[in-house]
Amino acid sequence: MHTLISQFWQLTFSGAVQGFIYILISLGYTMVYGVLRMINFANSEIFMVGTFATIVVSRDILGHQPNSGDLHGFTLIYSMLFCLIASMLASGVTAVIVELVAYRRLRSRGTNRLAPLISAIGMSIVLSESVSLLTAGRATIAPEMLHKSSLFTILGANIRVDQLLVFIVAPIMFFGLQRFVNHTRLGKGIRAVSMNEETAKLMGVNLNRVISITFLIGGLMTGAAAFFFETVYEATKFNIGFNIGIAAFTAAVLGGIGNIRGAFVGGLTLGLLETYASAVLGSQWKAITVFIVLVLVLLVRPNGLFGEAIQQSRV
Amino acid sequence: MRTTNSLRNFNVRDKGAAIWSGWNRLQRTSFGIAMILLAGALPFAGNYSFSNFLNTPISNFADVLIYPVGMFVLMSLGLNIVVGKSGMLDLGYVAFFAIGAYTMAICGKWTHLNTWEILPLGIAFAMIAGVLLGIPTLRLRGDYLAIVTMGFGEIVRITALNTQKIGGPNGMANVPNPPSIHTPLGVLDFNIMTPNSFYWFVLVLILLTIWMIRRLSVRRPGRAWEAIRQDEDAAELMGVPTLKYKIWSFTLGAGVGGAAGVVYASKTLYISPDAFTFNISVLILSCVVFGGIGNIWGVVLGGVFLAYLPERIRFISNARQLVFGLTLVIIMNFRPDGILPRKKREKLSSPAIETGAK
Numbered sequence: 001m002h003t004l005i006s007q008f009w010q011l012t013f014s015g016a017v018q019g020f021i022y023i024l025i026s027l028g029y030t031m032v033y034g035v036l037r038m039i040n041f042a043n044s045e046i047f048m049v050g051t052f053a054t055i056v057v058s059r060d061i062l063g064h065q066p067n068s069g070d071l072h073g074f075t076l077i078y079s080m081l082f083c084l085i086a087s088m089l090a091s092g093v094t095a096v097i098v099e100l101v102a103y104r105r106l107r108s109r110g111t112n113r114l115a116p117l118i119s120a121i122g123m124s125i126v127l128s129e130s131v132s133l134l135t136a137g138r139a140t141i142a143p144e145m146l147h148k149s150s151l152f153t154i155l156g157a158n159i160r161v162d163q164l165l166v167f168i169v170a171p172i173m174f175f176g177l178q179r180f181v182n183h184t185r186l187g188k189g190i191r192a193v194s195m196n197e198e199t200a201k202l203m204g205v206n207l208n209r210v211i212s213i214t215f216l217i218g219g220l221m222t223g224a225a226a227f228f229f230e231t232v233y234e235a236t237k238f239n240i241g242f243n244i245g246i247a248a249f250t251a252a253v254l255g256g257i258g259n260i261r262g263a264f265v266g267g268l269t270l271g272l273l274e275t276y277a278s279a280v281l282g283s284q285w286k287a288i289t290v291f292i293v294l295v296l297v298l299l300v301r302p303n304g305l306f307g308e309a310i311q312q313s314r315v
Numbered sequence: 316m317r318t319t320n321s322l323r324n325f326n327v328r329d330k331g332a333a334i335w336s337g338w339n340r341l342q343r344t345s346f347g348i349a350m351i352l353l354a355g356a357l358p359f360a361g362n363y364s365f366s367n368f369l370n371t372p373i374s375n376f377a378d379v380l381i382y383p384v385g386m387f388v389l390m391s392l393g394l395n396i397v398v399g400k401s402g403m404l405d406l407g408y409v410a411f412f413a414i415g416a417y418t419m420a421i422c423g424k425w426t427h428l429n430t431w432e433i434l435p436l437g438i439a440f441a442m443i444a445g446v447l448l449g450i451p452t453l454r455l456r457g458d459y460l461a462i463v464t465m466g467f468g469e470i471v472r473i474t475a476l477n478t479q480k481i482g483g484p485n486g487m488a489n490v491p492n493p494p495s496i497h498t499p500l501g502v503l504d505f506n507i508m509t510p511n512s513f514y515w516f517v518l519v520l521i522l523l524t525i526w527m528i529r530r531l532s533v534r535r536p537g538r539a540w541e542a543i544r545q546d547e548d549a550a551e552l553m554g555v556p557t558l559k560y561k562i563w564s565f566t567l568g569a570g571v572g573g574a575a576g577v578v579y580a581s582k583t584l585y586i587s588p589d590a591f592t593f594n595i596s597v598l599i600l601s602c603v604v605f606g607g608i609g610n611i612w613g614v615v616l617g618g619v620f621l622a623y624l625p626e627r628i629r630f631i632s633n634a635r636q637l638v639f640g641l642t643l644v645i646i647m648n649f650r651p652d653g654i655l656p657r658k659k660r661e662k663l664s665s666p667a668i669e670t671g672a673k
Contacts, residue, residue: 039458105648114404115651118604121597122643129637246465246593253462284477291466295452298463302455 003279009157011275017163017232019271020170024225025248026255026263027177028095028218034194034258035214038113041120042098044245045127046091046219050226051236052131053090054083055142064143071145079145080231087230088223095219096212098123104208132238142234166228173224177217178260190214194258247274247290254294256304265305328610328655354518358511371626377510379626381582385517386412386575388618391602392524392611393571398600399609399657400528400537401564402544403453404461406596407468410448411441411569413591415576417475420487420586430493430505430581434574441573445566453561456547468596476588486587490580505581513582520578524571525611531567540564544609601643607653616654 004011025047032040058064062079064071071079102119146165150158181187189210192200201207229244230236247270255266270290277289297305335343360366361376371379390412397405418437422428428436452463476484493505493516503512531537539560542550551557580586598621606617624642628635646654 033458039461101648102644106651109651112608112652114398114600114604114608115647118601119644119647121601122640122647125636125640126644129634129640133633133637242593246469250462250466253459257458284473288470288473291470294466295463298455298459299451302459304459 004276007156007279009155011279012272013157013159013167014163015272015275016268017166017271018275019251019268020166020174021225021228021232021267022244022248022251022271023174023264023267024170024221024228025244026252026267027174027260028222029249029252030255030257030260030263031190031214031218031221033252034260035190035197035211036103036107036116037258038103038116039120039249040095040098040215040218041117042102042124042127043095043218043222043248044241045124046094046098046241047222047226047229047245047248048128048131048236048238048241049094050087050091050223051230051240052135052140053223054087054227054230055140055236057086058083058143058145064145066141066143076145083145083230084224084227087227088220091223091226092216092219094127095215095222099212099215103211107211128238128241135238137238139235139237142230142236144234146231162231165231170224170228173221174264177221180217181260186210186213247287250290250294253304254297256306259304259306262304262306269305328607328613328658331612331655332658351518351522355515358514371623371629373629374626375510377514379623380514381510381517382579383622383626384619385514385521386579387599387602387622388615389517389521389524389575389578390572390599391606391614391618392521392528393568393575394599395568395603395609395611395614396528396540396564396571397568398603399614400532400544401540401561403561403565404457405464405565405568406461406593406600407464407466407471408568408572408599409591409593409595410464410468410471411444411572412576412579412595413468413471413475413588414441414444415573416580416586416591417481417487417576418573419577419580420490421481423491423581424487424489429491430577433581434577437577438570438573441576442566442570445569446562449562449565453558453565465593465596468591468593472588472591472593475591482587484588486585486589488585490584490586492584493581507584513578517578520574521615525615527567528611536560536563605643605646605653607655607657609657610653610655613653613655613657620654 025043028043028046029040032038032043058079059066062082064079098120102123103116106116106119146162148160148162150160151164152159181190189200189205190213192203192205193207193210193214197207200210225248248267251266251270252263253266254269255262255264273290273293274286277286281289338346357369358377358380361370370376390408393411394405394408397403397408415437418440419430419433422433422436423430448464448467452460452467455463475481481487492507495505496503496512503509503515505512505516539550539555539557542553542555543557543560547557579590599618602617602621603614604617605621606615607613621639625635625639628638631638650656
């Protein structure tokens with residue numbers, strides 16, 4: 001309890017940073033759920049692919065080494081941008097492949113709801129095991145591109161460069177996505193499908209295309225989260241997506257799955273909650289605290305904090 | 316497309332049911348007994364040249380028959396009551412398995428009770444946990460229930476991991492074996508050298524579970540579950556006390572999981588929280604859906620196949636999980652209702668639920 005009070009702002013800041021990463025991943029769950037009413041079980045592996053893409057690009061293509069020292073100026077900016085784009089693309093493409101392989105056939109056939117879930121689980125095993133074979137199951141260290149120096153102190157909280165980057169860029173991406181869904185033609189298609197698939201089809205919406213794009217967007221956001229995760233933590237492993245995927249899924253449900261604004265609130269709440277719980281009870285109990293809070297929230301509001309679907313989300 | 320079409324329409328279950336309904340009582344009974352004897356003789360299959368293709372390289376075949384195969388079949392049957400019969404998605408089924416196993420380990424080490432006395436205790440504790448979890452959460456629908464149960468599974472595992480009294484991350488070693496049973500045919504020993512008797516015990520549990528499910532299915536609870544699965548609101552309006560039957564289904568499923576946990580702990584002698592991860596829940600669910608959700612024989616087949624496959628292909632050690640994942644994707648794409656789907660009649664009558672229409 002003492003740590004919580006004495007370091008409140010520090011914890012709040014790092015919790016918010018963690019929360020922003022969760023928000024971006026939970027978009028991968030929430031977008032897909034919004035249009036398909038199905039859990040995208042492979043999203044955690046889509047995240048994992050993104051973390052590896054970040055490392056492969058920065059280490060093997062740009063040639064940065066874990067001990068080669070920090071980058072400055074223009075090199076730093078283009079390296080980071082390049083890694084961000086690579087991570088987003090890798091995750092986005094993986095998400096589209098997952099949709100093609102695990103969902104499309106089953107969806108067009110209109111079978112029971114669990115069949116796509118199991119084939120998505122199969123896809124997620126395939127993805128993580130392939131990476132495990134390629135990396136011999138070992139952890140991979142990312143080159144340090146951004147030196148983690150503390151920039152300034154507010155209210156006793158040390159603000160680090162990498163955290164500040166997440167703190168600023170992640171919300172921009174989130175609001176960009178929200179604008180996209182609410183104000184573009186494609187976004188309109190996504191909302192139409194999430195309201196009523198059959199009617200949307202009759203109105204001339206290309207269902208397969210909209211669903212692919214939804215997966216792509218979810219994947220892009222998850223990939224961005226993977227890049228931010230690597231910037232802050234600088235290591236990955238074939239099974240890294242598992243825990244963080246569960247957390248992000250919890251965040252999506254907490255906010256009301258299928259709801260974009262809910263993902264924001266849910267992710268932020270979860271990040272803060274985890275950090276506070278670690279400070280008060282010790283980090284080994286944080287997952288339990290989160291789940292207990294989730295159960296309590298669902299008991300009061302059975303559809304999450306913002307229990308509405310994509311179509312009702314307004315800016 | 317034509318080949319996949321015929322593959323999809325080929326329904327082993329209906330063919331089997333047609334043959335079965337043509338038989339008289341004597342034929343059915345003798346077939347049943349023959350099947351049970353065949354299943355009972357499985358541990359010896361590795362010894363003879365005509366059947367040793369079944370043998371698992373690296374791991375002992377009889378041990379594989381108990382864990383994972385027997386345990387997975389038992390747990391799949393239990394989960395099938397929840398997911399298959401009453402249509403609730405439970406992603407934390409491993410919690411009940413863990414509760415059974417820890418009951419066995421704690422009572423076996425700290426009290427003088429033996430496995431046969433702990434078995435009902437383990438089942439009871441798992442069922443109590445099922446009721447306690449079920450009462451608040453079974454009001455939730457669909458995927459919200461899924462994540463709450465998943466959270467429950469993780470809560471049980473993490474609590475075991477963080478409680479030093481029950482070994483924390485190191486788990487509990489030296490769990491006692493069950494005492495011997497004296498039968499007219501001889502003494503059945505239960506220790507590390509006699510996997511066969513464990514296997515027969517698991518087989519008895521599986522048969523009891525199948526019997527229980529078959530009895531319940533044709534009676535009031537089974538009909539209530541069927542109604543809930545097809546349309547919960549309609550069932551409620553027709554006067555089915557849905558919450559009560561949902562809790563019953565959840566609790567019975569939990570009891571079966573608890574029984575599996577007790578046997579598992581007293582067989583392996585050592586348990587640790589690592590044996591009760593979310594992956595096990597997912598695997599069991601895969602067995603249910605893969606084999607044919609809602610159909611007992613399909614679920615049994617799914618459990619046998621998915622538990623046996625990774626052990627059979629252990630010689631490709633690293634890639635076996637990859638093959639496992641690919642198998643899931645491919646089979647689900649070609650047979651989305653599982654290998655042995657439930658009766659077509661039931662399926663046609665509930666298009667809205669089965670297709671997940673909004």
